Amino acid sequence: MNSSDFVSLGLAEPLLHSLKDHGFTRPTPIQAKAIPHLLEDHDLIGIAQTGTGKTAAFSLPILQHLSEETSRLPAKGVRALILAPTRELALQIGDTIAKLSRRTKLRHTVIFGGVGQNPQVQALARGIDILVATPGRLIDLSNQGAVRLDTVTHLVLDEADRMLDMGFIHDVMKIINKLPEQRQSMLFSATMPKEVAKLARTILWEPVSVEVTPEVVTVEAIEQHVYHVSTADKRALLESLLKDPGLARVVVFTRTKHGANRLAGQLAKAGIAADAIHGNKSQNARQRALAQFKAGNVRVLVATDLFARGIDVAEITHVVNFDLPNEPESYVHRIGRTGRAGRAGIAYAFCDPSERSYLTAIERLTRVPLTVVPHASQAPRRDPRPVANQARPQPKRRAA
Template sequence: MDSSLRFADLGLAENLVRTLASAGFVTPTPIQTQAIPHLLAGRDVLGIAQTGTGKTAAFGLPIVEQLAAMPSRPGPHSVRALILAPTRELAVQIDEQLKRFSAGLPLRRAVVLGGVGMEPQSRALARGVDILVATPGRLLDHIERRSVRLDLVSHFVLDEADRMLDMGFIRDVKRIVAMLPKQRQSLLFSATMPDDVAKLAAGLLNKPVRVEVTPEVVTVERIEQQLYRVPAADKRRLLLRLLDDPEMRRVVVFTRTKHGANRVAEHLEKAGIGVAALHGNKSQGARQRALGGFKDGSVRVLVATDIAARGIDVAEISHVVNYELPAEPETYVHRIGRTARAGRGGMALSLVEPAEARLLAAITKLIRRAIPETPLPAGMPAPQPRSAEDKPATADRRGREERRPVAAEQKPARRPRRRRRPGPTARSAAA
């Protein structure tokens, strides 16, 4: 990227460039440099980029400029630009950035998402909005209540398309797209491009320009990674020892399950550490309070499921801890990318038990490097190596290592099974 390039060089209006400069945005990122000129020209765009690359500004700035230039305002219940996001956190984050970009402009925005009451959202939609950021399920709820109409949408953005499909929103997305005008500008952004996303893009976009950045490699190179091999039963103890380091100022700890996140958060809270849990079972208010405390520094540690792997953008996260490795290796890259925002570096620590060996192998294959191993702190037992005869351990839903089967000679003899007398089947008895 040309470091001398400025937002004014991309064709944005002068007043928008001044707003960006006052907010600290001067040099565009690669995805912004590639996408903004095409969007200002009215082209559809297929963008390959993950959170942290600046894609919200890439699609948000042209939309703000084009809508502000229109003389008319939206009518009751109507929407001019629709942005779909897979998670509540991402929807709120997108709206917050659009608020900064549109400061001083006569544009009305609204956010509709689950976990909060519908009536305030319905009142906002009743006036008509220029830009609506929504999660698919709650938007369909409002459509069924006739709180909103989509027949006047001129700009449509599908963000995090691969995540949208992973979460099972494909039918909802298709229902929403079917309600949009045929004549519109459409954008699709996705961190990856599997076949199902490519098929969705083909039906959604009209002769799109493809813009792509590959942040995975850059992210991995910017982040210092360390690996601790530790028994499952000692992970909480190790986490507390690691958090003794004052350099761990703002930390995200990732678990695989909601219950696991709660248990880790409770353990840290009992140890006197400022902590909050973030996962799908939390109400929207609780999720926003957790994120708010994490952003303002009153919460030092955020324990989260992968709802936060691509759904939050918090500045100056010093460390990411993989308390449990993710089931998908790509998620590892998204997780550790929380600590390498806006060109900064960061630290990612992984606590790996023996049952996670296959998950670790898949991650190292994806990132094409071995993660350096760090010895456990003094006084902590190392995991016991297995012999070749041992069966590989598996992990239960809580991530704990299962015990090895008892040897055959140690098993008690089985009692002979008693034969049952033939009797009526359940179905015949019911008849």
């Protein structure tokens, strides 16, 4: 099922106006495929990566259904529950719902750990139409009696494979066991490992499956370059690359939290505005780092894989894999931070001899050989421009 505009999807006028208000004119493939099924109350499995528009794909039908609801919501009750693996993704989903629901009377809130719970408890006290939550904090508040889950009519499990990777599936099942059996359920995941497929069979009833943007498509609009460089020389290479002002908004990925902190500090000492974001930082520190990066006050954000999915920052010009990930799928998610909204992104990979097997696995998955750059002085120095105005370069074969 596919549609070329939001009107043909069957959305109500207030939602169409909200979409127009925020410049959304045409549905993305996941929206065109998922929204009609969800409006008809089907359960759904969506295979889609971050950046494909999946948040609106599940939010718009929920908003439409809840706008038609006339029953009174009890104190501490919740109508729609959206579970997200990270605080950052939860906040991003909340931002999208805020935009789409502006012309409705529906109320939503976001709850997560790492901050005081009193404002969250107060927000839930009167009942809430849409609750976006991370599993741990939701379980805490449920155990305290601050929220009722027996009123939920819509459930969304977002980034299910990420939930699995982060060890949240046990918590998720605890939450699902508190929900009514009569509900509409949606599961979204970038990949479908056996454990996620098993979870889907457990929580969904006769689901419709939709799939968009396979891994190989994600990387097509991104120029990918690799430097074969020793670990000891990686920082000097990065600082050399950053002398080019064309690297205006850069995400650098490291394998460890300690490595992210150390590299951000070293770049700052070299006069490069940089900050780090990872799971050991407080929620306030992470939000502050993201805000500074979005505002352009921080040029380089050094991150672990926490940042690789679920975060949507506009106009990231370059991604640098300072350490290659040992899972090739992580590479795809990392470089997917750039090359968005019609822009051609640029990604650099620093490959130490010990990481050669990782590089081979990445190229096997993406089926796109990375262009080898022998020396820092030969780094491409093009600013990403809209794809429509720029011929896509042909990938070069990796040197033997």
